[in-house]
Amino acid sequence: MKNIFWIIEITSCKLCSEEEIFVKFSFPKIELHLHLDGSLVLEDTWEMALQQGLVKKEDGFESFRRRMQVPQTCRNLADYLKCFQLADAVLQTPEALERASRSLLLQLSREGIIYAEVRFAPQLHCEKGMTQEQAVQAVLRGVKRAERETQIKAGVLLCAMVTTGKPDVDQQNERTFRLAAEYRKEGVAGVDLAGAETARPMEDFRTLFQLASALSLPFTIHAGEAGGPENVRTAVNFG
Template sequence: MKYKIPKIDLHCHLDGSIPPEVLCELAQSRNIKIPGGSLDGYKAYLKDTLNCKSLVEYLERFDFPIGILQDEEAIIKATCALIEMLDHQGLVYVELRFAPQQHTKNGLSQEEVLQAVLKAVNMLKDKCQIHVELILCMMNYTDASINMSANMETVNLAKQYLGEGVVLLDIAGAEGNNMMDFEPLFRHAKSIGLPYIIHAGEAGPALNVHQALKLGAKRIGHGVRSIEDLNVVQELVDTQVPIEVCISSNLNCFVFDEAVHHPIKTLQDKGVLITINTDNMMFSNTTLEQEYEILKSTFGYTDEDLIQFNKNSLMVAACDEEVKQKINHYFN
């Protein structure tokens, strides 16, 4: 562990960050075919992410872990493995996000999926330094009508467990140019006092960031394509709604072709509030420390800058003030 600073990740997908050793072990015990045929083959498959031809092909990498995480035991083991790995990496706080509806193919309800994740979190609460909160994701399949009912169930489930392990609602998936099609879901969330964040401005245009802000998002997942419209950048500056930057993931998903072309420094210089995150650790073959190395080698950021990025994350984290005060002690 090179960086001894307190590390915070606000944008970490559970099913995209599970250690491959654990996934392959779970797959073998469930007679599920492993991409590449073995653990080594799967690791090679993960390293081949850069050869994906599109975001859709990149998102297909979720099929394997999601296919495994369809029973309580698998969900608990995978979640425990991820939390222990993050704790070992020196993280003091993480908001893990996942879509409960993705794990109901073998009969679990969305609530049972959430309860399995919560069991894992609670099992490790006194064994690990890291503090874990959960974000429940709705799914964007480009056509809002496809899973409106399942998404509405996620909204109500997030509200039911708000403050009991869940801190936010989100929407993830194949972002298109249709953010306002999901307005009824966010309108309902707002009416019941459920805070939410929105994936926008990654695969979709700057317009989606504008719409996410209009819908009332507390944070923007990615948001980097706001650079395509300086009016949207100014909205981010004026509102100080933070963006969750995940550089390696942006490169893997073809948002930018090289790190040097990433707009993080330009956005920060214009006054946008930035946090640094991993997104999908296994699919992007990354960790927070590797993201820090990109920041330093490509943009000239310093260790003091890295500390400030983590302070930004703590400031906009969705946990309560008591937790924030506890974590803030790590910075002193």
């Protein structure tokens, strides 16, 4: 009954202000599925985008907000994933990743979250010379800063990608999983597979998740969002 009660309460609060919602739902909560590049604090991201010359101040914050949000015309997962392009462009330096992860956890703490798992794909942040390991280290620094400043605790999941449009994606995915094993005691909670699900057969990733099992890595897989029930069955059979 408690779950039903809270669903009703949230529905009845659609017109509440953000502050009222925080007060009304300030009970402790756990958030287990957040993508860092899909959960950015917009004000901080706007500031970083300006500093990096990715947007023009005269275009205004509201224009930036629209570029960062999924439009009503979004028809499928591929369209949805296009909305991450600007976010990932901002997050191409260690400083940006550290700031973004810290800001997100501070925001979650204000919302009453006491534990969160934040996932990101390190290989998506290597366009300006940063390595996957440097990306992981930067996010973990931001997480640890937020943990020191608030009561929140967090784990980081490292995502492999179905495709990145680059020929070495499989090698990069293996590198991601090996980094996850290396940083398990530093705050990495596990690994994931994300991205354009229908671009490749789920079966292509069996060897990758055999590696995850060999490394004793907890894992989750995005399956069934676009690829249908067979992808779910295959993913479940991985482990």
